[in-house]
Amino acid sequence: MKASETKILIVDDEPTVIAMFSVWLRKQELTCYSADSVVEAMAILKEHHVDLVITDIFMPGATGVDLLKWCKQTEREIPFIFITGTLDAEFVTQALNLGAKHLLPKPVTRNELVELVQEQIALIETDEKKREDDNQIKSELSDVRKKYIDEVAEKEVLFMAVIDSLAQAVSARDSYTHNHNRSVADYAVKVGMAMGLEEDVLTKLHIAGRLHDIGKIGVPEAILQKNGPLTDEEYDMMKQHPAVGSDILRTLPNFEDILDIVLYHHERYDGYGYPRGLVGEDIPLLARITAVCDAWDAMTSDRVYRKKLPVKEARKRIIEGAGTQLDAKVVKVFLTVIE
Ligand SMILES: [Fe+2]
Structure with a gap:
């Protein structure tokens, strides 16, 4: 997967954070979408394929954890990186239990974010490669199985024809x-x-x-x-x-x-x-x-x-x-x- 093909959704109610993160990540040739609320993030996720979500936890209305829950419920298996100003124990536990990949405390530095995102992209690529290999193996196995079934069926037909010929010889x-x-x-x-x-x-x-x-x-x-x-x-x-x-x-x-x-x-x-x-x-x-x-x-x-x-x-x-x-x-x- 090329860097530009990796799509990242940044969710934060602070426009400056979105602007900063977008600049940092676009410099890595990554494609970024942005949303200033969970509702807007959901709309983007419904419309586009997204590989990674970077989201603030506390925003007016629904939280970043709610967004992760919604993704799970709608079978969107997307890795999440949470950014938060306060490390509220309840939210941290909930987020980790739901499979959040990382929690970055604010303020986030450029290096921290870029490094973490690169790490996640490498993991996504590994998963994707594994999935492709699995699919390839499944498809090859299915071809071999089909060929085997066809051959067995053909042999059975031939075998029964021989049986009939033998029976015919007596009759x-x-x-x-x-x-x-x-x-x-x-x-x-x-x-x-x-x-x-x-x-x-x-x-x-x-x-x-x-x-x-x-x-x-x-x-x-x-x-x-x-x-x-x-x-x-x-x-x-x-x-x-x-x-x-x-x-x-x-x-x-x-x-x-x-x-x-x-x-x-x-x-x-x-x-x-x-x-x-x-x-x-x-x-x-x-x-x-x-x-x-x-x-x-x-x-x-x-x-x-x-x-x-x-x-x-x-x-x-x-x-x-x-x-x-x-x-x-x-x-x-x-x-x-x-x-
Ligand atoms: Fe007999």
Whole structure:
């Protein structure tokens, strides 16, 4: 800030003081405004930017301390230098409590005033520089953050497109699977929401719902499309799909929970499921949720080997499966979701 850009307001009811101070400060190439009362000072402060106020304390009408109070109330953070003939303790305390920078007793010499004003200007410049640096840092941080958010959003879109392509690869071989994957994903997210799960967990449920049968890509089409019961050998092949699916997805980063859902979605609560025969809560919660949604959608969709069950019958079977095939706590929540 150039000296001439620094604006000082001198407030005093004695014209000689104003004239003297103005001459001293203008010689320093500072810009000076003057007011002979607090009311006039307020009018100037409303109209102009002022960097520093030099004011008498006692003047007819309002005091210099009143002017400082008004500045605080109107959020004008301007440093004040007070000039006073009498050091009234009450006013001095009030002024200092309000953040007055200095109190100069009258008579004020030229050197005293100029030195003090220069000191204040240096402080103002330091503050201004700090504010500019802070703003610069804030603006740079905001740019970096925006770029990061954009990049993450772009990666998420790309990632979901890859997930969809993978899901599509399965449904190209088995038309049932396409809608089934979407339905399981939707139900699983609704159950997760009803259970109060966090948003990142719901995302995992959604992705796993779309991909839980990805391993069917390794099951011959003749078995997938077979219009009738599977032989033991065929059923054994079908039972490979959770393990095949989790192997396919194993290389994806941060997919551990999703792999668990894919691998364990055919486990049964009573331990008679596959591939591991896990029992009860040893089966990950997200896999237990997906199992209920999977069972429901399988029963309420047409398959090549049978027609879909009426909703009432499917509901009855889900309730019958609670505690044996399915986790009863998840079934309870699921029933509220389908209501
Ligand atoms: Fe499955």
